[in-house]
Amino acid sequence: MRIATWNVNGLRARLDFIRIWLEQRQPDIVGLQEIKAEADDFPHSAFEDMGYETVLHGQKGWNGVAVLSRLPVEDSFRGLPSQKDMGARLVGARIAGLTFVTVYCPNGKSLEHEDYGRKLAWLDDLAAFWSGQGAEKGILCGDLNVVPKPADGWRGEEADGEIFHTPEERRRFDALLRAGLVDLFRELNPDASAFSWWDYRGGAFRFGHGLRIDFLLATRPVLARVTKVEIDRDFRKKKEGLTASDHAPVIADLDWG
DNA sequence: ATGACACTATTTTAGTGA
Numbered sequence: 241m242r243i244a245t246w247n248v249n250g251l252r253a254r255l256d257f258i259r260i261w262l263e264q265r266q267p268d269i270v271g272l273q274e275i276k277a278e279a280d281d282f283p284h285s286a287f288e289d290m291g292y293e294t295v296l297h298g299q300k301g302w303n304g305v306a307v308l309s310r311l312p313v314e315d316s317f318r319g320l321p322s323q324k325d326m327g328a329r330l331v332g333a334r335i336a337g338l339t340f341v342t343v344y345c346p347n348g349k350s351l352e353h354e355d356y357g358r359k360l361a362w363l364d365d366l367a368a369f370w371s372g373q374g375a376e377k378g379i380l381c382g383d384l385n386v387v388p389k390p391a392d393g394w395r396g397e398e399a400d401g402e403i404f405h406t407p408e409e410r411r412r413f414d415a416l417l418r419a420g421l422v423d424l425f426r427e428l429n430p431d432a433s434a435f436s437w438w439d440y441r442g443g444a445f446r447f448g449h450g451l452r453i454d455f456l457l458a459t460r461p462v463l464a465r466v467t468k469v470e471i472d473r474d475f476r477k478k479k480e481g482l483t484a485s486d487h488a489p490v491i492a493d494l495d496w497g
Numbered sequence: 498a499t500g501a502c503a504c505t506a507t508t509t510t511a512g513t514g515a
Contacts, residue, residue, distance in 0.1 A: 440502035
């Protein structure tokens with residue numbers, strides 16, 4: 241079984257690009273973030289045609305998350321309780337015995353902005369929500385907008401203390417690990433310096449100026465079945481003249497019987 | 498020093514993103 245997470249930066253603008261990726265990579269379950277569309281504007285049939293069922297938590301213009309699955313969806317849920325006013329940022333499903341949740345964490349804007357405190361509170365509520373799920377086989381994936389360690393950002397320790405790199409944000413990332421989750425990319429690639437996001441501006445991708453802020457977090461029983469994890473940086477590049485998202489997909493392969 | 502690029506709706510300009 242192949243699973244993935246990807247912040248697509250606008251699903252309607254990215255639809256043809258996403259189609260190419262699905263055909264080439266053939267994932268079974270995908271968590272998508274920054275859909276930027278509500279259900280009425282969502283191209284459900286395009287994904288049906290490719291064999292995927294969609295669980296959507298949409299929103300007009302901003303945010304929005306979805307799960308695509310070509311395995312039967314047994315149950316689904318939308319929204320982070322107590323954080324409804326922060327927008328459509330969490331959606332989950334139970335598929336093949338797996339609890340699969342994908343999230344788009346608030347950005348925070350700046351340390352001085354009121355959204356920074358809201359980001360921290362949102363991450364607190366996410367950890368509580370996840371613990372409440374009690375999932376034995378679980379995946380919590382998505383764009384967390386946190387750089388967990390200096391090695392996960394192109395500026396290393398130079399960026400410590402800036403937004404995305406603060407001790408407060410990093411404590412909340414670590415709290416997810418203390419709740420029993422494992423950062424799959426880091427677990428299988430302990431010494432890699434690899435990123436999942438590069439700014440569109442200033443040739444950031446070309447110069448290697450990126451951050452690792454997109455994650456596949458998994459419970460131990462899932463980790464035991466993981467055979468490979470990679471950041472699909474080839475799909476941060478233009479394809480057939482189509483513009484890429486500023487995020488690359490993160491993919492894991494699992495032995496799932 | 499600043500902006501750089503891309504998306505969307507509030508659309509021909511502004512807000513957001515990270």
